[in-house]
Amino acid sequence: MKRILPVLFAIPCLSASLATVDESGFQKLIAAHKGKVVLYDFWATWCDSCRAELPPLVQLANKLRPQGFELVTISADEPEQAADARKVLKQIAFTGPAYRKQAVNDENFINSIDKSWSGALPALFLYDKAGHKVRSYIGETDIKALEAAVRKLL
Amino acid sequence: MKYGLTVLLALLTNILCAQEFKIGSQVADLHVQDLDGKPVAFSTLRGPVTVLMFLSTQCPVSNGYNQRMIALFNEYSPKSVKFVFLNANQNESPAEVASHAKRVGFPFPVYKDANNVVADRFGAQVTPEALVIDQSGVVQYHGAIDDSQNEARIRTRGLRMALDAVLAGKPVEVSQTKAFGCTIKRVRKNT
Numbered sequence: 001m002k003r004i005l006p007v008l009f010a011i012p013c014l015s016a017s018l019a020t021v022d023e024s025g026f027q028k029l030i031a032a033h034k035g036k037v038v039l040y041d042f043w044a045t046w047c048d049s050c051r052a053e054l055p056p057l058v059q060l061a062n063k064l065r066p067q068g069f070e071l072v073t074i075s076a077d078e079p080e081q082a083a084d085a086r087k088v089l090k091q092i093a094f095t096g097p098a099y100r101k102q103a104v105n106d107e108n109f110i111n112s113i114d115k116s117w118s119g120a121l122p123a124l125f126l127y128d129k130a131g132h133k134v135r136s137y138i139g140e141t142d143i144k145a146l147e148a149a150v151r152k153l154l
Numbered sequence: 155m156k157y158g159l160t161v162l163l164a165l166l167t168n169i170l171c172a173q174e175f176k177i178g179s180q181v182a183d184l185h186v187q188d189l190d191g192k193p194v195a196f197s198t199l200r201g202p203v204t205v206l207m208f209l210s211t212q213c214p215v216s217n218g219y220n221q222r223m224i225a226l227f228n229e230y231s232p233k234s235v236k237f238v239f240l241n242a243n244q245n246e247s248p249a250e251v252a253s254h255a256k257r258v259g260f261p262f263p264v265y266k267d268a269n270n271v272v273a274d275r276f277g278a279q280v281t282p283e284a285l286v287i288d289q290s291g292v293v294q295y296h297g298a299i300d301d302s303q304n305e306a307r308i309r310t311r312g313l314r315m316a317l318d319a320v321l322a323g324k325p326v327e328v329s330q331t332k333a334f335g336c337t338i339k340r341v342r343k344n345t
Contacts (some may be wrong), residue, residue: 080304120280121334142274
């Protein structure tokens, strides 16, 4: 039982509030998802475009998960907005990995993912099965074009 | 031929829309619009030191900084700093900007950036986002007001540090930070 408990808490989709991820945590996430094509979605409750983009992204994830695709959501909300972020994900029935960004140094975090990224949301980062970043999508994204890019990697 | 022309037009658009005023760039004259739609030359709004601030009426992050913007304006205006508050969001009308400013109690005018021309030239991406232009008209800082929406968690006040350095005639140690907030709602351009 003692061994099972920490594992349960480590699964972000089961935790009551969103698990946090910092710079090193993000690198661990990439390593842990090797073997899958992964889309990291940086979003926030206050970002209208992000919220509008979430349902089609979840649909895409549900459709392509059996083929080895994973959507990982990372909220850029402040700690006091974490419950709202959780609520948004629940409303759209997202059951995949969900985190909240809590960087030690936000500049370093952003630069470590993509130096050309200003930090503006929404921001999507597509990684291939080897854990290499293939493409960044900053701002509103054409989901059909995104799906085509994902399918190419699967 | 048609394809070649499209590519050329796209390239030209990219060049024309590319960020022009980076850190160290001399700012050329620009025009903004007052809330009656009249063009106002940026040169008439600038001071010895100028803060150009992109803000929004609807963005919760930008609105979370309203009081900090007022505090900065009140503190630095007597130190010969001029502020130009600019709304570049194409989905926020001049009337909306006026009523928002009245509701919040801004002690300063807010201008519109029609077709986000100014935002494009400075490469502004989000609201709030700030720039500091020094006495020589050179961009010395571009980025966030500070590093946290929640005032209790602020660790770095990038804008203040840049302003203090410029006013003291010292080099700005951190001239660029990542501004966070809502993306500027730009006009769709045909490329």
